[in-house]
Amino acid sequence: RGTGMAAPGRLARFGRTVGGYLVATGLVGLACVVGWVLFGPGDTADVGMIFLLAVVVAALRYGSGPSLLAAALSGAGFAFFFAPPIFRFSISDLTHIVTFLVLVGVAVVVSELARRVRVRERESEARRLEVEREHLRGTLLGAVSHDLRTPLASIMGAASALATDGDGMPPATRTELARSIQHEAERLNRRVRELLDMTRLESGAVTVRKEWEAVEDVVGAAL
Secondary structure, X not given: OHHHHHHHHHHHHHHHHHXXXXXXXXXXXXXXXXXXXXXXXXXXXXXXXXXXXXXHHHHHHHOHHHHHHHHHHHHHHHHHHHOOOOOOOOOOOHHHHHXXXXXXXXXXXHHHHHHHHHHHHHHHHHHHHHHHHHHHHHHHHHHHHHHHHHHHHHHHHXXXXXXXXXXXXXXXXXXXXXXXXXXXXXXHHHHHHHHHHHHHHHHOOOOOOOOOOXXXXXXXXXX
């Protein structure tokens, strides 16, 4: 069962990873088109900023792998389309090599900073959920303790009355007290059963089976 449940998660992660690389490639392609339309070949400074933007977006959104791919493709596109000689992978100016190294460096630095931010966000979210869980647990325990004490008090009171003065009571009174004990015992049994069901849910012993339902049925049941 665990393998069957883990497979969709792995497929989803694989899909997101492949999607990140595809989007990074598309960003570089878009940077090439925008740079060519707006500036044309030879304007390496402005075009380099466009490629830099593509690398930063890939790093912030998809992490180190896609951002490094974007940096490599940006360097190749920069060299082939914009750095003299045009349409050849031959860079004659040392500054163009520096531009390529800057793209790679930005990809590494920004992706690492983005990773740290995401880690801090996940840790902060986990702490918030833990605080909410503790608050909910305290509220739940208070409510459960009240629901358990109330029928217990009624049972103890009725049983004490029957034990101390049962022989001198009218039959109708003894019957009423006995019915009270039975009613409160059933109520207590329901509360204990619900508490055990909640424990099973929290421990993961119960798997939720989801099914499609008509909206009118759901609304009707809620009402």
